[in-house]
Amino acid sequence: MKAESVRFxxxxxxxxxxxxxxxxxxxxxxxxxxxxxxxxxxxKTTALRMLAGLEDPTEGEIYIGDRLxxxxxxxxxxxxxxxxxxxxxxxxxxxxxxxxxxxLRELKGALWQLTHWxxxxxxxxxxDERVRQVAQMLEIEGLLHRLPKELSGGQRQRVAxxxxxxxxxxxxxxxxxxxxxxxxxxxxxxxxxxxxxxxxGVTTIYVTHDQKEAMTLGTRIAVMKDGVLQQVGxxxxxxxxPANTFVATFIGAPPMNLLNAQVVxxxxxxxxxxxxxILPLLESQAQKxxxxxxxxVLMGIRPQDIYTDRTAxxxxxxxxxxxxxxxxxxxxxxxxxxxxxxxxTTLIAQLSARVKIKEGDAVPVRLHLEYLHLFDPATxxxx
Ligand SMILES: Nc1ncnc2c1ncn2[C@@H]1O[C@H](COP(=O)(O)OP(=O)(O)O)[C@@H](O)[C@H]1O
Ligand SMILES: [Mg+2]
Numbered sequence: 001m002k003a004e005s006v007r008f009x010x011x012x013x014x015x016x017x018x019x020x021x022x023x024x025x026x027x028x029x030x031x032x033x034x035x036x037x038x039x040x041x042x043x044k045t046t047a048l049r050m051l052a053g054l055e056d057p058t059e060g061e062i063y064i065g066d067r068l069x070x071x072x073x074x075x076x077x078x079x080x081x082x083x084x085x086x087x088x089x090x091x092x093x094x095x096x097x098x099x100x101x102x103x104l105r106e107l108k109g110a111l112w113q114l115t116h117w118x119x120x121x122x123x124x125x126x127x128d129e130r131v132r133q134v135a136q137m138l139e140i141e142g143l144l145h146r147l148p149k150e151l152s153g154g155q156r157q158r159v160a161x162x163x164x165x166x167x168x169x170x171x172x173x174x175x176x177x178x179x180x181x182x183x184x185x186x187x188x189x190x191x192x193x194x195x196x197x198x199x200x201g202v203t204t205i206y207v208t209h210d211q212k213e214a215m216t217l218g219t220r221i222a223v224m225k226d227g228v229l230q231q232v233g234x235x236x237x238x239x240x241x242p243a244n245t246f247v248a249t250f251i252g253a254p255p256m257n258l259l260n261a262q263v264v265x266x267x268x269x270x271x272x273x274x275x276x277x278i279l280p281l282l283e284s285q286a287q288k289x290x291x292x293x294x295x296x297v298l299m300g301i302r303p304q305d306i307y308t309d310r311t312a313x314x315x316x317x318x319x320x321x322x323x324x325x326x327x328x329x330x331x332x333x334x335x336x337x338x339x340x341x342x343x344x345t346t347l348i349a350q351l352s353a354r355v356k357i358k359e360g361d362a363v364p365v366r367l368h369l370e371y372l373h374l375f376d377p378a379t380x381x382x383x
Pocket of ligand 1: 019020039040044
């Protein structure tokens, strides 16, 4: 089956005075696994519902392949959706839950043929083969005779997926489909879903508020906030090159630290001053700050990129030391999350637990300069 592209072109959805989605332009490649991620209320579900045809855009165009679908009814869009609250038909066995949509479609396409018993039998056989094939794929063959109430949450979720897959849609839409599962089952189902999507090659748009889920599933990730798309990129791009402070602190846990610094001239080049410490920069960073001497800038550094003299790997390009005092030490087995006060701001550093640090210790830290981010404090945009 040929995978389809999906395009949002300047799509806006307004509910009264609330702008749920604000001029969303997003191009999804055929076969891609695109994850929409952002905090609750940022417009993810509304974007999916517009693509499914369950909401009309206030403005803008939505395309599936080359076809403008704004005026196409939901059932003619060839889309399958899996929601958080996947409603299975409670009185139907798993088999019939999966077969239901197929039967409707086959019957609609071939109503006249039903007078011919031979045709009806052929259709029944075709549906049966398809249901069993998909059940096998999702490892629920043994459950086909059960009722939904006789299934665990994870099993029900698989049935919901099977029901979507069996229809061979052009596009899958998934809205937080794993959020009702407990942590272990969620991790497992997530890994299986990724494999399954790769195997089926169907264009998939997946919504979650969980950045970890977004990072592990997406071919690309679209980060949204307040209805506005902030950045689209591969997991690697949004993690290592966040476009602004929102993306920088939303993706990654614990979040990236932000610290105010002054741009100063040092040895004829821009450098950063934090408190009384001067941090010379890499050439590329100094260049970006050319002409900004006297201004302030936000430094971004991830907890994993902060070291003490004793934890620093030999190949890291480290900053000059910054004076810091340990405030809170949270043990996580192999590492500690150490809350450090630097120039009045608290940073979280993930430090090897082999280096013993106590609350109240003075711990000069060095930042991995290659992974130091710079943001404009006024706009939050990356410098
Ligand atoms: N049917 C609706 N009527 C009014 N406001 C809505 C409706 N659906 C969503 N909203 C509002 O639109 C915004 C985006 O909601 P939603 O798309 O559900 O966000 P998300 O899925 O990211 O949590 C929220 O402010 C929400 O309250
Ligand atoms: Mg939602």
